[in-house]
Amino acid sequence: MNARLVRIGNSRGIRLPKPVIEQAGLTDEVELRVRPGAIVIQRVQGPRCGWAEAARRLRERGEDGLLAPLPSTNFDRDEWKW
Numbered sequence: 001m002n003a004r005l006v007r008i009g010n011s012r013g014i015r016l017p018k019p020v021i022e023q024a025g026l027t028d029e030v031e032l033r034v035r036p037g038a039i040v041i042q043r044v045q046g047p048r049c050g051w052a053e054a055a056r057r058l059r060e061r062g063e064d065g066l067l068a069p070l071p072s073t074n075f076d077r078d079e080w081k082w
Contacts, residue, residue, distance in 0.1 A: 026043055
């Protein structure tokens with residue numbers, strides 16, 4: 001599909017047909033990425049989007065442990081009672 005850049009003040013814009021917006025699942029806020037010769041418009045990903053899946057894959061590979069051992073504190077040594 002071809003479209004024209006239109007003037008919007010000192011900038012330029014593009015009008016996206018409603019069916020294209022709906023098909024892409026876009027909302028009022030989008031993310032723009034620039035690549036050589038292209039501008040990519042995509043949905044804004046929510047915070048921590050995909051973290052659950054990434055954590056599941058880490059668990060499957062056995063890579064979900066701590067990176068370093070937890071240091072012992074004065075509280076652990078002197079005050080904590082089981």
